[in-house]
Amino acid sequence: MPRTLRPVWLAALAAGVLLAMLGALGVLAPRAAAQSTLGQLASAAGGRYFGTAVSNSALTSDTTYTSILGSQFSAVTPENAMKWDTVEPNQGQFDFSGGDQLVSYAKQHNQLVRGHNLVWHSQLPGWVSGLPLNQVQAAMENHITQEVSHYKGSIYAWDVVNEPFNDDGSYRSDVFYQAMGTGYIADALRTAHAADPSAKLYLNDYNIEGTGAKADAMYNLVSSLKAQGVPIDGVGFETHLAIQYGFPTGMQQNLQRFAALGVDVAITELDVRMTLPETSAQDTTQADYYSQVTNACLAVSRCVGITVWEFTDKYSWVPGTFSGQGAADLYDSNYQTKPAYTAVANDLTAAAGGTTAPPTTAPPTTAPPTTAPPTTAPPTTPPGGSGCKASYAVSSDWGSGFTANVTVANTGSADTKSWKVSWSWPGNQAVVNMWNAVYSQSGTAVTATSQSYNADIPPGGSTSFGLQATYSGGNTAPTLTCTAG
Structure with a gap:
């Protein structure tokens, strides 16, 4: 999960005026027919959501950003506003202002909120790591209880434990592991469930999208937690990809094997970076990667949604973390959609029963219609013995x-x-x-x-x-x- 550095419609205008304006801006696609957002398309494609991570600084200062955010996406995740170092920088002193701001925005725009995150080795205030080991469990349980209780009823799902594994499949030796061993994960999940029984509880990690030791370790952990009756509802696959590396092997099959354990799966932090300067050939490859991820999720019924880790290159964490790399998102720094956006929209449109992507338009200014179209036919009359x-x-x-x-x-x-x-x-x-x-x-x-x-x-x-x-x-x-x- 990235650190701080890693991280609708103009209904009042006549159609001719709108088309002329968009044409003058150079952003009108060939078809100016029915316009659907990524959130609407994902909802029509099996009741899924399509979300984005959100920068609180952009939320308060960039109206173009908030306009696209409120119209295109049906779910939001705070980049940093709900992490431990922001929420509880000093022991027992809580600051929920950033998270409250995002939750309020999401409610105004009818968006789900994914809470991110409760327990993580990174962006952890020094006082936690400096605690005597026999005090860590109480501090962890108190932090989880206070934060989850504060947002009770407002959060669709929590990333309870974030990135518990090293790439070789071993557990990270952070302060929680040192104090409680592997049991800290089950304890964190149980504590979160007690604070808000209605919230979905996830484990979240990167480099588990395809086959490998780390994916196997997460699979074995989830299987063990389910066997113990620990409340776990889903697994988040971060999916930070780069076109200079191969696409994860067997992603669809991997998502499916986790779903077969009886949990939801979700793409939680999707982006696809490239070596700069950006070229049209790289854009094509990037679009293919985005498309493969989207179709892998669409093929698994328990893949409930996709979240991109920021939708615009303007606020991407990538350049600050990977020297000479960037251009990882669906929109460029000027808020123009890229081939990756079109690829994702095409895939969602096809899954929703259409054949082509919606047109690309200038950023809308008000919320789109919110009711999704039906996705399946209702079942038939039940046989005897059922009710x-x-x-x-x-x-x-x-x-x-x-x-x-x-x-x-x-x-x-x-x-x-x-x-x-x-x-x-x-x-x-x-x-x-x-x-x-x-x-x-x-x-x-x-x-x-x-x-x-x-x-x-x-x-x-x-x-x-x-x-x-x-x-x-x-x-x-x-x-x-x-x-x-």
């Missing part, structure tokens, strides 16, 4: 939007093979994201259907899915109908 019940609970409400969790319980005498939950909103609520289910909304009517990995619920068992939605006025809970197949 289900769905319960609904709002986990966070900020006045113009909210998140909610739906639990689906098998009330029948046989395993379910599929399930569908349907309801009609009492007000003007509109779903903008849903995870662990495929959804559609038409007017006030919503249907949510099972994914391949959570369709089978044993008698007496249950599964759950979450959603994020907007509203104005009242937010009365709907009445749910559940059908099992």
Whole structure:
């Protein structure tokens, strides 16, 4: 994970005026038809998100940055605002201002927030490393509890432990490992779950995208944690790539083997750097790498989303860390899209049922429509012996939007093979994201259907899915109908 150095629409304008303006700017693509953002396309392609890391300094000073950020992306991750050295620079003294700023922005723009990160060997204040080893566990648990509790209900997922492995698959000998051995990871996950049971909990690392000792070590760790009943929901694959090196071997298969353990997988920090100066040939190779990553995720049903580590070269961590390298992102430093953007948009469009990428336009100034199109057909009438019940609970409400969790319980005498939950909103609520289910909304009517990995619920068992939605006025809970197949 990078350190500090590493790290919609102009509806009021007539169509002819808009086209003329964009043409004058030289950014109008040949087709000026339906315009979809990366976030909308990812949502249509199986209910995924497409997110970006966010620089808080740019968030407060660069209006072009915030305009693209608020329109193109459906999820955000703080680059540094939630890391230990920022949040708790001195023991027991917490500063949540940077994280609060990003969470507020995300809520205004109906975006998911990935919390990053809670426990990491880097960007760690000196007081932690200087603690007697018998005090480290209490300090770690207190930090996790305070931060996760502060953001309870506002964070979709946390990177609980970041980069626990060396490249050879051995554990990093940081202060947490020295104090608690490998048990610090399970303890961190349990502590985070106790502070916010609704948040998804991830382990996150780099160079685990393809096969190798480090990927195997992470696989074995996740397998062990699952066997112990430790709360772990996902694995984050950072995916910091470089075109001068080969593409990770067997990435799709590797993502799939982790998903088979019963966890979500996500691309959490994607960028593809190159040796400068940038050339058109390098741009082509970079676009191919971005495309391969996108398609690997699209091919795995439990790959829930992709996050790029900054979307513009203007704020990339790469030049400050890798001398003579850069140009790693989807947009250049002048906010023009690159071939990599077109490649990703093409792949998402195809997966969503289209054939071509949306046109490239000048940065939009207001939020795009938020309701995603349906992605799959609902299941058919259930056979005898099956039944289900769905319960609904709002986990966070900020006045113009909210998140909610739906639990689906098998009330029948046989395993379910599929399930569908349907309801009609009492007000003007509109779903903008849903995870662990495929959804559609038409007017006030919503249907949510099972994914391949959570369709089978044993008698007496249950599964759950979450959603994020907007509203104005009242937010009365709907009445749910559940059908099992």
